[in-house]
Amino acid sequence: MTTPSPLPLSGVLVADFGRVLAAPYATMLLADLGADVIKVEHPAAGDDTRAWGPPHAHGEATYFLSVNRNKRSLALDLRDEADRRRAAELARRADVLFENFRPGTMHKYGLGYDDVRAANPGIVYCSITGFGAGPGADLPGYDLLIQAVGGLMSVTGPAPGQPVKTGVAVVDVLTGLHAAIGVLAALRHREASGQGQHVQVNLLSTLLSSLVNQAAGYTLAGQVPGIMGNRHPSIAPYEVYQAKDQPLVIAVGNDRQFAALCRGTGAPELAEDPRFATNGDRVAHVEELSRELARLLAARTAAEWFEHLTPLGVPCGPVNNLAQAFDLADRLGLAPRAVVDGDEGPDTDLVANPISLSATPPRYDRRPPRLGEHTAEIADWLDS
Secondary structure, eight states: OOOOOOOTTTTOEEEEEOOTTHHHHHHHHHHHTTOEEEEEEOTTTOSGGGGOOSSEETTEEHHHHHTOTTEEEEEOOTTSHHHHHHHHHHHHHOSEEEEOSOTTHHHHTTOSHHHHHHHOTTOEEEEEESSOSSTTTTSOOOHHHHHHHTSTGGGOSSSTTOOOOOSSOHHHHHHHHHHHHHHHHHHHHHHHHSOOEEEEEEHHHHHHHHTHHHHHHHHHHOOOOOOOTTOOSSOSSEEEEEOSSSEEEEEOOSHHHHHHHHHHTTOGGGGGSTTTSSHHHHHHTHHHHHHHHHHHHTTSOHHHHHHHHGGGTOOEEEOOOHHHHHHHHHHTTOOOEEEEOOTTSOOEEEEOOSOOOSSSOOOOOOOOOOTTTTHHHHHHHHHO
């Protein structure tokens, strides 16, 4: 019997002062990879998301459960002198510290970057803010607000003048991912130099970076994009069509795929039509193309088109709900669930970490902690 390899972040201690989504998502990813994450929460109510429900599972908000597995909870009131001492000691012993308070809040409690670095020069200190630590420091960093002022809603919606947000707090998630990458880079630098550093990530900058081609269209060509519904500004056909029973996505990315789509729908002549011969032609005549495809695709169900067109090399699929999406992932062998043993209580059925590592796969050995669940054991360790 072989001994399992140590997880890649085994031995890394993370002091997690983060709340809500961006920071907890980042620290959960690190915890899945072996880091010991101590989640610091106020003893009265804990992380705000503990109260964000419905839905609930076994009396706990699923929002909180979604981003806090593999952590231990330490209840501390930073206004209390004894608890501040414990927080400072945790920061002194930690390899990584996460916080997403408004700029200046941690410094007020003697836990700012300069304070912690003085006692712990190797600390990798990650601050997540809404708008950075400069003139926008006092602006509230809520995901919906960032989607609005950061331009995402200006390109998202059914039609011009009808902006909508995404169905999940995607800017928070993207910021958490960038924060985790920054921390890993800083840990690698520390291995080489022995020195920690301050990692700073903000929601607005993350969103602008994540707008990729839309943002580059502005910075490079001066083009300000607008809402296109489900269409793509540079590719066609790349949108949602109505099949016989439900919506169907066609995501054709090149001329070869378009020719296969035309053959598969019984209209090979469309691939030879001068209006649709190249991708540029199709983008220029997208209205005419959409009318032709809408007529053809209405003849079969979305599932029938999926089964018929996919083997031809045409990217397509029905618009699934979450139950159908998990079922698809199961059928594809992607193992989308992470079931954490509930010890004496019920198991916790969460979404798996999407990172697959051949030698050191993510672990799921701690359910999300109850508020202050590990305070006694951690306090004893900090006080020793």
